[in-house]
Amino acid sequence: MKTLQKSGGLAALVLAVAYLVGMVIFLVVLGYPSIVDPVQKVALLVEMQALTFATNLLMYVFFGVALVVLALALYQRLHADAPALMQVAAALGIIWAGSLVASGMVANAGIAPVVALYAQDPTQAALAWQGIETVTTGLGNGNGEILGGLWVLLVSLAGLRAGGLPRDLNILGLFVGTVGIVSLIPALTALTGAFGLSQIVWFVWLAVVLLRSKVGETGQVVDTSSPTWSLSMAPSTSPPTSQRESDS
Numbered sequence: 001m002k003t004l005q006k007s008g009g010l011a012a013l014v015l016a017v018a019y020l021v022g023m024v025i026f027l028v029v030l031g032y033p034s035i036v037d038p039v040q041k042v043a044l045l046v047e048m049q050a051l052t053f054a055t056n057l058l059m060y061v062f063f064g065v066a067l068v069v070l071a072l073a074l075y076q077r078l079h080a081d082a083p084a085l086m087q088v089a090a091a092l093g094i095i096w097a098g099s100l101v102a103s104g105m106v107a108n109a110g111i112a113p114v115v116a117l118y119a120q121d122p123t124q125a126a127l128a129w130q131g132i133e134t135v136t137t138g139l140g141n142g143n144g145e146i147l148g149g150l151w152v153l154l155v156s157l158a159g160l161r162a163g164g165l166p167r168d169l170n171i172l173g174l175f176v177g178t179v180g181i182v183s184l185i186p187a188l189t190a191l192t193g194a195f196g197l198s199q200i201v202w203f204v205w206l207a208v209v210l211l212r213s214k215v216g217e218t219g220q221v222v223d224t225s226s227p228t229w230s231l232s233m234a235p236s237t238s239p240p241t242s243q244r245e246s247d248s
Contacts, residue, residue, distance in 0.1 A: 002213075002214070004069075004072065004073050004076055005073055005076070005077065005210050005211075005213045006210070006211060006213075007069050007073060008069055008070045008072070008073020008074065008077075008210045009073075009206075009207045009208075009209075009210030009211035009213075010069075010207070010211070011066040011067070011069040011070040011073070012066075012070050012203045012204070012206045012207035012210060013203070013204070013207040014062070014063075014066040015063060015066050015067060015070065015203045016200045016203035016204045016207065018058050018059055018062060018063045018066070019059070019063075019196055019199065019200050019203070020200055021058060022055055022058055022059035022063075023196065025051065025055045026055065026059075029051070030044060030048060030051070030052070030055075032044070038126035038127070038129065038130055039122050039123065039125075039126045041126070041129060042114060042115075042118050042122065042125045042126050042129050043118070043122070045111065045114065045115065045118075045129065046115050046118050049111050049115055052111065053108050053111055056104040056107045056108050057104060057108070059104065060100045060101060060103050060104025060105075060107070060140060061100075061101050061104040061105060061108075063100055063104075064096075064097040064098065064099075064100040064101035064104070065097070065101070067093060067096065067097040067100070068093070068094055068097045070093070070206075071089075071090050071093030071094055071097065071151070072090070073210060074086070074089070074090075074093075074155050075087075075089070075090040077162075077164045077165075077210075077213075078155070078158045078159060078162045078164045078165070079158075080162070081158075081161060081162030081163070081164070082157075082158035082161045082162045085154050085157055085158040085161065086154075086155075086158050088154055089151055089154035089155050089158060092147055092150050092151040092154065093151045093155075095147060096141070096147035096148050096151055099139050099140070099141065099147060100139070100140060100141075102139045103136045103137075103139035103140035104136075104140075106132065106135055106136050106139065107132065107133075107136040110128070110129065110132035110136075113128070114128050114129045114132070141192070142192065143184075143186075143189055144180075144183045144184030144185070144189060144192065145179075145180035145181075145183050145184070145192050145195045145196075146180065146181060146183075146184045148180050148195065148199070149176070149177045149178070149179065149180020149181035149182075149183070149184075149195065150177065150180070150181060151177070152173050152176045152177035152180065152199065152202065153173070153174060153176075153177025153178065153180075153181065154177075155173060156169075156170040156171075156172075156173030156174045156176075156177060157170075157174070159173065165206075165209060166205075166209060169202070169205050169206065169209065172198070172201065172202055172205070173202055175198065176195065176198045176199050176202050179191050179194050179195045179198060180192075180195040180199075183195055
């Protein structure tokens with residue numbers, strides 16, 4: 001149990017780093033969102049295909065694998081006191097992870113043929129890449145973070161009910177999850193960026209909590225940084241009542 005909690009903490013850190021590094025590469029290094037001409041997008045792909053391939057691996061494939069570990073760690077931590085919520089949350093987390101892995105794999109599978117086609121017919125290569133992008137955007141929740149939003153929201157609700165996560169972290173999770181769900185509305189799709197940025201903070205905070213967790217004598221996962229744990233669950237150092245009476 002302790003090993004999975006630590007693994008979940010490390011996975012949360014990986015997710016935060018993957019988010020941050022991926023955003024910097026796509027927004028700053030590649031400047032991909034600012035390119036509107038499909039032919040120019042493929043030209044950039046041809047020029048930066050190795051970096052694009054690696055970034056897809058990091059942001060989608062590796063991200064998805066780490067997400068499975070975190071989803072299972074949170075299920076283990078919270079399911080005893082919120083079984084229904086965590087069953088649904090775990091399922092959504094794994095579905096989201098699979099969707100992201102599929103998105104990254106499809107994108108990377110399309111790079112080589114599109115690059116080869118670009119040398120012969122740039123226009124056809126651009127059309128082919130547009131079709132691939134449509135599929136990968138849908139799989140990657142680029143048109144609305146419904147899966148990720150629901151997962152974070154349900155985990156946070158379960159955390160509030162079970163008390164297995166800090167209250168303030170759960171409140172942040174409710175905000176993150178709501179933003180992700182709302183981003184599904186076409187007019188608010190731009191909120192996917194806000195979802196990603198706020199989830200980085202949630203992942204880092206969650207990583208700290210999981211990495212500092214310990215397993216109590218009853219097998220329950222406890223957070224040693226929580227004042228509630230230190231007062232109510234710490235072992236008593238005073239002698240038993242019968243011993244005190246005999247001493248007196």
